[in-house]
Amino acid sequence: MTGNYYLEGTSLFFEVPAELDHCLAEQVRKELEFLMGTYQVREIVLDFRHTDFMDSSGIGLIMGRYQTMKYCGGRVRAVHLNKRIRRIFMMSGLHKIILLEEGEEKENEC
Amino acid sequence: MSVNETVQNEMSMEFLALPENESFARTVVAAFCVDLDPTMEELEDIKIAVSEAVTNSIIHGYAKESTEGNMRAETDGVGKIRISCFKKNMELRITVTDYGVGIADVTQAMCPFFTTASGRERSGMGFAFMEAFMDELHVESHLEKGTTVTMLKRIGKDYETSL
Numbered sequence: 197m198t199g200n201y202y203l204e205g206t207s208l209f210f211e212v213p214a215e216l217d218h219c220l221a222e223q224v225r226k227e228l229e230f231l232m233g234t235y236q237v238r239e240i241v242l243d244f245r246h247t248d249f250m251d252s253s254g255i256g257l258i259m260g261r262y263q264t265m266k267y268c269g270g271r272v273r274a275v276h277l278n279k280r281i282r283r284i285f286m287m288s289g290l291h292k293i294i295l296l297e298e299g300e301e302k303e304n305e306c
Numbered sequence: 307m308s309v310n311e312t313v314q315n316e317m318s319m320e321f322l323a324l325p326e327n328e329s330f331a332r333t334v335v336a337a338f339c340v341d342l343d344p345t346m347e348e349l350e351d352i353k354i355a356v357s358e359a360v361t362n363s364i365i366h367g368y369a370k371e372s373t374e375g376n377m378r379a380e381t382d383g384v385g386k387i388r389i390s391c392f393k394k395n396m397e398l399r400i401t402v403t404d405y406g407v408g409i410a411d412v413t414q415a416m417c418p419f420f421t422t423a424s425g426r427e428r429s430g431m432g433f434a435f436m437e438a439f440m441d442e443l444h445v446e447s448h449l450e451k452g453t454t455v456t457m458l459k460r461i462g463k464d465y466e467t468s469l
Contacts, residue, residue, distance in 0.1 A: 218361040219325035225427065249350070251357040252431035260427040280350050287438060288431055 198223050199246070201231060206238035206270075212247045216254035225257055238270040245276035255288045262293055273297065315341075318390035323364045323404065331389060332356040338391050339398045342461040351439035352398065352459055356389070358432040359402035359455045363387045365423060367406025367453055396461045403454045409447040416445065 198220060199211035208231055213220050231237065240261055244250075262272045273295040277285065285291045317338055321327045332353040339352060368385045388403040409415045415422075416437070421430035437443045442458035 215329060217325075217328050217357050218365065219328050221427075222325065249353060249357075251354050251361065252429045252435050253361060255431055256427040256429040259429060280347070284354075287435075288429065 197227055199243075201227075203235055203237075206236055207241055208232070208235065208237045208239065209241045209243060211243045211245070212254075214246050215249040216247055216257070217249065217251055218253035221253040221257040225260065228261060232264070238265075238268075240265060240270070240272045242272065242274045243276055244274060244278070244281050247281055248278060250281050250284050252288070255284070255290060258290060258294060271295065314394045316390065316392040318388065320386050320388045323368045323385045323387050323406075325361075325364060327387075328357055328360050328364070331360045331387070335389065335391055335400060339393060339459075339461070342393060342396055342398065344461045348459065348461055352400070355436045355439045355457055355459075356400060356402065358435050359400075359457070360387060360389075362432050362455075363402065363404035363406060363453065365426070365428065366409070367404035369407075369423070398459045398461060399456065400459070401454055401456045403452060405452040408449040408451055409445070409453055410449060412445050412447055 198213040201208060201210045203209070208228075210224075210228065210231070213224065216224070228240065232240075242258065258272065258274070265272050274285070275297045277296060282291075282296070285294070285296065315338075319334065321331065335356045336349050336353050339349070344352070363385075364387070367387075385405055388401075390401050390403075392399045414420055416433040417430075418434040419430040421428045424430075433443070433445070436455065436457060440457040441460050441463075442456075444456040445453065446456075447453040
């Protein structure tokens with residue numbers, strides 16, 4: 197696994213790796229698909245707390261998961277985005293389909 | 307040395323078109339331009355643009371018919387990517403060259419959301435990102451010969467406006 201994950205009910209919390217480029221996006225895609233096939237997942241929560249690089253491959257990955265989740269009535273959320281990752285979301289229009297959340301306070305840091 | 311003094315330098319490198327070299331490529335280019343004293347944002351812009359260009363070469367330049375989930379077999383050691391960088395007077399020029407299949411219609415390829423690899427979850431934003439994050443973008447491509455992407459970034463031009 198590229199990052200930690202845990203389940204809370206039907207929500208899958210997944211920590212996105214530090215750099216989400218084409219190489220790692222392929223791995224993350226496989227991992228998410230495996231997890232979605234193994235558990236009953238209605239919501240994917242992508243945690244960007246460790247991520248400081250993302251290019252258009254990351255957008256493709258998130259759009260793909262969004263399509264899958266929409267198809268089965270679920271959703272995708274993104275949390276703990278830093279300024280630069282947020283800028284990528286805004287530029288690509290991802291923020292219109294993915295629920296963004298301000299980072300929670302530091303006390304939740306694992 | 308003051309950052310305003312003329313710095314002129316160049317470098318070039320060639321590496322295999324493998325996905326794991328994407329991170330290497332953008333890190334080297336970022337390291338090369340550090341003495342132009344870019345902001346974190348400018349450095350990030352350059353890294354994203356290089357990453358997009360290199361990813362394009364790997365996925366499109368050297369891809370045969372895309373076979374689902376079997377990308378290593380297509381790209382493994384098939385070709386090489388060449389990057390050269392030239393910096394002068396706070397300008398950084400980067401060229402990314404592959405010797406792959408080439409692009410039939412460059413104008414179409416540069417349209418946002420256009421992709422020939424939708425089955426592989428490509429967003430079609432590669433060229434749009436290069437255009438957005440760099441100051442100039444030029445694409446030259448010849449079928450069966452390869453593609454050269456030339457990008458220019460002016461460092462420090464946002465300094466006054468960001469204050």
